[in-house]
Amino acid sequence: MKKDKWRGRMSNLSTDITFPMIDGEEKLIKQAIGGDSSAFGALYDRYQAMIYRFVLVKVGRREEAEDITHQVFLSAWTNVRSYKHRGYPFSSWLYQIARNQVIDHYRANKNDISLEKMDPEYFVLPATAQFDLGTKLEIEKVRAAIQALKPDYQDVIIMRFIEDVSLKETATILKKTEGAVKLIQHRAIKELKKML
Amino acid sequence: MNLSDILKQFKNIEPDPNFTEKSKRMILATPQTAPALTVRGLRMIFRVLETSAAVVLVGFFILLITGGFQSSRLSPVQYSVMDPQGLHAEAQAVEMQIELANINYPESSAAPESTSPTAAGSGNSATSSALASALATSTASSSPVANASGTASSTATTSTVSIDQALQELSK
Numbered sequence: 001m002k003k004d005k006w007r008g009r010m011s012n013l014s015t016d017i018t019f020p021m022i023d024g025e026e027k028l029i030k031q032a033i034g035g036d037s038s039a040f041g042a043l044y045d046r047y048q049a050m051i052y053r054f055v056l057v058k059v060g061r062r063e064e065a066e067d068i069t070h071q072v073f074l075s076a077w078t079n080v081r082s083y084k085h086r087g088y089p090f091s092s093w094l095y096q097i098a099r100n101q102v103i104d105h106y107r108a109n110k111n112d113i114s115l116e117k118m119d120p121e122y123f124v125l126p127a128t129a130q131f132d133l134g135t136k137l138e139i140e141k142v143r144a145a146i147q148a149l150k151p152d153y154q155d156v157i158i159m160r161f162i163e164d165v166s167l168k169e170t171a172t173i174l175k176k177t178e179g180a181v182k183l184i185q186h187r188a189i190k191e192l193k194k195m196l
Numbered sequence: 197m198n199l200s201d202i203l204k205q206f207k208n209i210e211p212d213p214n215f216t217e218k219s220k221r222m223i224l225a226t227p228q229t230a231p232a233l234t235v236r237g238l239r240m241i242f243r244v245l246e247t248s249a250a251v252v253l254v255g256f257f258i259l260l261i262t263g264g265f266q267s268s269r270l271s272p273v274q275y276s277v278m279d280p281q282g283l284h285a286e287a288q289a290v291e292m293q294i295e296l297a298n299i300n301y302p303e304s305s306a307a308p309e310s311t312s313p314t315a316a317g318s319g320n321s322a323t324s325s326a327l328a329s330a331l332a333t334s335t336a337s338s339s340p341v342a343n344a345s346g347t348a349s350s351t352a353t354t355s356t357v358s359i360d361q362a363l364q365e366l367s368k
Contacts, residue, residue: 037224044220052211066211070219078229135205142202162206196199 025090032080040077047091048073051098054158057143058102058151068105072098088169095165095173099155145195153188160185 025046031039051072056065075097083093131139146157155174159165160181171178357365 035228041220041224048216049210053206053209056209057206066215074223074226077223078226081228138202139205161203
């Protein structure tokens with residue numbers, strides 16, 4: 001019974017939400033490419049929180065998430081001239097940069113991170129200050145479980161169930177087919193449920 | 197709490213406003229870099245070079261095949277067909293061939309004469325007389341070609357002479 005309920009909710013969540021380019025976004029991108037910092041500032045305001053959440057769920061620590069988010073937008077700003085619009089929102093490009101930054105972060109800190117040796121308090125998200133203690137713990141528990149998943153599973157869970165990114169856009173960001181994303185999504189949820 | 201509800205709660209996580217403000221200011225103060233030569237750009241350059249090299253090679257081989265390349269001068273514009281002296285000599289040779297082609301070979305009476313050693317080996321006077329006799333025995337009723345100095349054009353009109361005689365006459 002519980003399983004069916006879960007499936008129903010997940011299917012509701014996974015229905016395709018079309019992600020057309022937000023009004024005026026193309027103009028902002030063009031202006032940013034032309035060197036207009038205020039236009040890029042508007043794009044930053046629009047997508048910064050989304051990228052921050054994506055990074056935070058993957059790395060777990062606020063300081064690291066802030067550093068990586070900063071690097072993502074810095075890289076986007078300095079390389080915005082090489083951006084090519086392919087019919088997807090600007091966020092797709094930012095997600096790709098964020099994924100690469102997280103990979104680089106783990107590569108650079110390979111020897112420093114040992115999940116078992118760390119104090120559990122280390123993982124508690126300071127960014128969830130607005131929640132009550134029970135919700136905070138729940139969120140942290142789920143976040144830790146997501147972090148223990150494979151990188152692809154993490155990406156799909158975050159994009160599809162936290163940020164409501166469409167299946168098509170997720171497939172584009174992850175450079176996979178829509179069918180492959182569906183399969184990963186199914187396996188990721190199954191794995192996550194097992195962990196919890 | 198249900199898993200999907202918890203996942204929805206993640207969307208309420210917001211970055212620290214101080215960090216946001218500071219980060220934004222720092223990023224926008226950074227100058228944009230000029231677009232670097234990407235891998236795609238390099239590929240494009242290589243593709244253009246490849247195409248142009250192919251075109252140059254094809255052109256070179258076409259020149260080589262048509263024989264238009266004078267190795268002595270290394271000038272591709274010097275074609276042998278553009279040599280005026282060669283062209284003149286060729287034109288003369290063509291005219292000669294036309295004249296010879298218009299000469300009719302004698303069918304019956306002139307044949308033994310053409311093969312006779314006396315006729316072939318005689319001198320100028322002998323050949324003139326031979327030609328005169330040959331012309332005399334020609335099928336023409338009148339004698340418009342009796343003149344010994346008649347050329348191939350005259351022989352081509354009505355009279356029939358042997359090929360040896362005609363050649364000798366032409367050589368004069």
